Amino acid sequence: MKKALVIGASGGVGQAVVAELRGRGVEVTTLSRSEDGLDVTDERSVTSALDGVDDDMDLVFVATGALTCTRDTPEKQLGDLGADELLAQVSLNALGPALVLKHWKSRIPRKKRFVFAALSARVGSIGDNGLGGWYSYRTSKAALNSLLHGAAVELGRTHKHAIVTCLHPGTVATSFTEDYPDHDKVTPEQAAKNLVDVIDGLDPAQTGQFFDYAAKPIQW
Template sequence: MSRILVIGASGGVGSALVAGWKARGSEVVTLSRSADGLDLTDEASVEAALGGLTGTFDAVVVATGALEIGGGGPEKTIRAVTQKAMLDQFALNAVGPALVLRHAGDLLPRDERAVFAVLSARVGSIGDNRIGGWISYRSAKAAVNQIVHTAAIELARTHPESICVALHPGTVATPFTEKYLGRHPAVAPEEAADNLIGVFEGLTPEDTGLFFDQAGKAVPW
């Protein structure tokens, strides 16, 4: 039986991942702001939550994040950027996962296959950006992709069977996205979770440090 850690387990995708893994017979350990007081923008909160865990995990996923923080939604143009909105996005969507990744070596077994994934977003891809907008969110997701890639290189030195990746879950119909979907098609959280678990199951150590979508296809940086 696999042992899984889901951080951000109260969110739409996070809760669906918990249900999906439990349905497959896995033991799932959860952390979230609503249930455990975990605040990824507070270093002491992250240290206390992760420092209280015991044992290692076959998979760890950071499923936290937000498009809108403190009333600051995605910008339509660079002219709408504010310092506070950009710093808020980086604090939650880039620095938060980095603080969790500091513990990756303690959370994963050293000599067995294990996956550490951070939910990123295709809009964080520099190569795939052709329409502009959403400056702060895009930049924070691009930053977390670099954080994951760098952490993967370092983790492989001590955990050669580890796989550390960024994952795009697709456009998911949750409260996280409902104001911004427009005409874009979206999938239910349960479908997104099934897709992501399938990607988890297919990853190998050769994939570490990369960025994949919900179908397991590489996303350009």
């Protein structure tokens, strides 16, 4: 891997992924809301931001997202569910990365390996959900998984060396997770190393799949 674009590069995981890639000698271009005004939920903002980026990328990594958008904590029960939070979560966590892929599709090489990876979460797995709650966040990540799986199927017909993947980084010690002391957490730096290792090890035959930080498949 020689060149990468990291979107959401100002966040905890995004910053660490940028540092990890650069430490491996990768030339990294970054985009973020705080530094570049990129709003992944606004298609015009996405196209404008991508227009300024070189085409020749081996990796596009999307690290944008939020645990909540309109409330302080995820929903604990069905009575907490509301349209504003659900729609905001889907817009940011699912539509955002999909719009990036939509507008990068024409730049994806046909004759060499290329990876499009986005941060998902194990709680987005419907099959692995034994606890309930967190309705909007779970739904947004499940929607992301579905969008990227569908895109992988489409791209697989024409781009035989392309890999589209959803990645679960584990519970990372960032501002998102500081209120969850009972979870085992990894540092952003360790999470970034794990994620880049997974990306480096992926084969085009694995496109459209959902993996954790140890490269183990997660059920949909």
